[in-house]
């Protein structure tokens with residue numbers, strides 16, 4: 169089953185065409201790592217898939233729900249809501265509410281978006297904190313948590329909405345090196361779970377090598393190259409990918 173489709177997806181800011189006709193398909197359960205230099209359009213692509221950006225041209229389909237450039241009717245609103253519910257997003261900056269506890273952060277959308285009764289939300293929220301290994305931090309405020317713990321709370325918050333797709337935008341880039349491992353461990357655990365589809369922008373090449381089913385390499389708003397990790401890292405086809413890999417190794 170195909171979970172993510174983009175068809176000739178373009179995104180322009182003012183005169184700057186940032187995505188230039190992206191065609192992409194991701195199957196259910198696939199773990200795809202998105203690589204590419206800064207400014208190549210990786211974050212913009214994720215934001216388009218999450219319904220955080222309007223599309224300039226083309227279309228996306230998330231688990232069969234379609235958004236097209238220029239769509240503006242009621243169907244558009246329904247589809248947009250549907251897509252936001254199905255895609256959880258984890259950002260480089262964890263964006264937790266500072267005045268809410270770990271559990272409070274995890275259940276916020278359950279209360280507000282899903283209108284779930286508090287007791288039920290807390291039960292589900294605790295399950296999600298357990299999944300990321302932070303059940304004992306339920307009452308801790310973000311300022312009392314390490315960066316790695318804060319990011320794990322942010323992952324639990326995304327999981328609480330029970331999305332089919334998780335989008336990660338450089339989830340470990342803001343962390344001190346010694347805290348990166350615990351977040352990657354949680355992501356590895358999620359990747360092994362049946363059915364979870366993940367699209368991950370990261371500079372962690374060991375994660376890309378060991379966990380991804382497929383690597384996409386973007387440059388200048390296009391997908392320049394895609395392959396299984398072994399082939400991509402072992403024998404990159406394009407000169408641009410070779411240059412990129414030489415710089416980070």
Ligand code: ADP
Pocket residue numbers: 181184186204205206207208209210211212213
């Ligand atoms: P990446 O995540 O690969 O570093 P981005 O998707 O963040 O790349 O950005 C791609 C290009 O789009 C950059 O040139 C950036 O300046 C531009 N861009 C991103 N977001 C906006 C925005 N909200 N308004 C104007 N330009 C933007």
Ligand code: MG
Pocket residue numbers: 210211212337
């Ligand atoms: Mg980015």
